[in-house]
Amino acid sequence: MTALAEAFEKLPGIGKGVYAPADFEAVRKIVHQSAGIVLVPGKAMLVYSRLAPLVRSTGCGTFAAYVKRIEADDAERRRAICALTTNHTFFFREGHHFDHFSTHVRPGLLKRASSGEPVRIWSAGCSSGEETWSIMMTMLGTDRAAAARLGKLDFLLLATDIADHALATAEAAQYRIDTLEAVPGELRRAWMRERDGQAVVVDDARALVRFKSLNLLGDWPMARPFDVIFCRNVMIYFDQPTKERLVHRFARQIAPGGHLYIGHSERVTGPAAQMLTQVGPTIYRKDAA
Ligand SMILES: C[S@@+](CC[C@H](N)C(=O)[O-])C[C@H]1O[C@@H](n2cnc3c(N)ncnc32)[C@H](O)[C@@H]1O
Structure with a gap:
């Protein structure tokens, strides 16, 4: 089993019709090409939890439909990328x-x-x-x-x-x-x-x-x-x-x-x-x- 398939086995209660390994792969490619950010297979759950609200709010219903949307729509792609950034920081760090x-x-x-x-x-x-x-x-x-x-x-x-x-x-x-x-x-x-x-x-x-x-x-x-x-x-x-x-x-x-x-x-x-x-x-x- 690939690392990605294994990561998906561990996702609790998310139907394959809603979010599948191919959707994660597509998001991963888009985010890497657009922003340079690398999403390893272990981030499959993070991608789900960060993008699910956008999948819902756009009325896409499934990740596969949302992937099509962000492939075609620059503004929505931008929202998705923003949602996937890690912004942890603090004053006088280092x-x-x-x-x-x-x-x-x-x-x-x-x-x-x-x-x-x-x-x-x-x-x-x-x-x-x-x-x-x-x-x-x-x-x-x-x-x-x-x-x-x-x-x-x-x-x-x-x-x-x-x-x-x-x-x-x-x-x-x-x-x-x-x-x-x-x-x-x-x-x-x-x-x-x-x-x-x-x-x-x-x-x-x-x-x-x-x-x-x-x-x-x-x-x-x-x-x-x-x-x-x-x-x-x-x-x-x-x-x-x-x-x-x-x-x-x-x-x-x-x-x-x-x-x-x-x-x-x-x-x-x-x-x-x-x-x-x-x-x-x-x-x-x-x-x-
Ligand atoms: C972990 S924070 C670091 C913040 C601060 N520099 C620090 O060290 O505390 C990383 C930041 O990099 C930004 N970032 C990631 N990819 C980027 C890109 N391609 N272009 C511009 N900013 C990016 C994220 O949005 C995020 O706010």
Whole structure:
């Protein structure tokens, strides 16, 4: 029996006429081709539970009919892909990245921005924004005047994700208080306010961030190079050739001397390894031209 057939044997109470191995295979192919995400046979139940509400709400009735729908309908395919993303994230995840950024990168960026040069940071695969706001608070430090100062300079933090629901949360910048444990108290006091029992990022910090829906496998409309790219815990969902292509694109998009931060279980391999030098655990610097 194949791994997929075995996985389906374990699905409790789901009729073969509603959801069959061939439907999972079709969804798996579409998600891989469109977003690079690899769904292993063990994800058969997850695909069922995430897509069943969409199968129902579209009136398709069976997964086979829904597969036909997402093959033909771009907007519905997008909804299905969003529903299949994993958006787990938290503030100051992989704290050593923020220590490194604060000590070794931020001073140079502030200096460059103050002298009128453009400074660009990209939070790629930002999910619901905890990463983005952790970067922003670290960049700003504890001085409440810093956001207004940076706002007058050529500074931008771009935050992108393929999942629109996650992006909407990121942009709303409002979080449950109990999710803020890892946020250093002085940064939280400087950049967050309480509203309706939750913590919300202050407006002058929010003004420095642009949120955009972006599939990392598609075209990137950004013309300028980035000084820093954070792309953490995104490539773990991709296969090896996709990871290598993506990290090579990042390496080309980073300015000489700029930095790339990736997730703790990710590695730089392939052609990008010739362009990037590892300067810390999962931290890379692009060699000067
Ligand atoms: C586990 S979260 C990581 C969030 C954050 N970077 C962190 O490390 O905590 C992975 C994010 O990658 C996004 N993602 C997956 N495939 C993508 C693609 N092809 N293009 C853009 N974003 C993608 C998902 O929507 C999800 O929000």
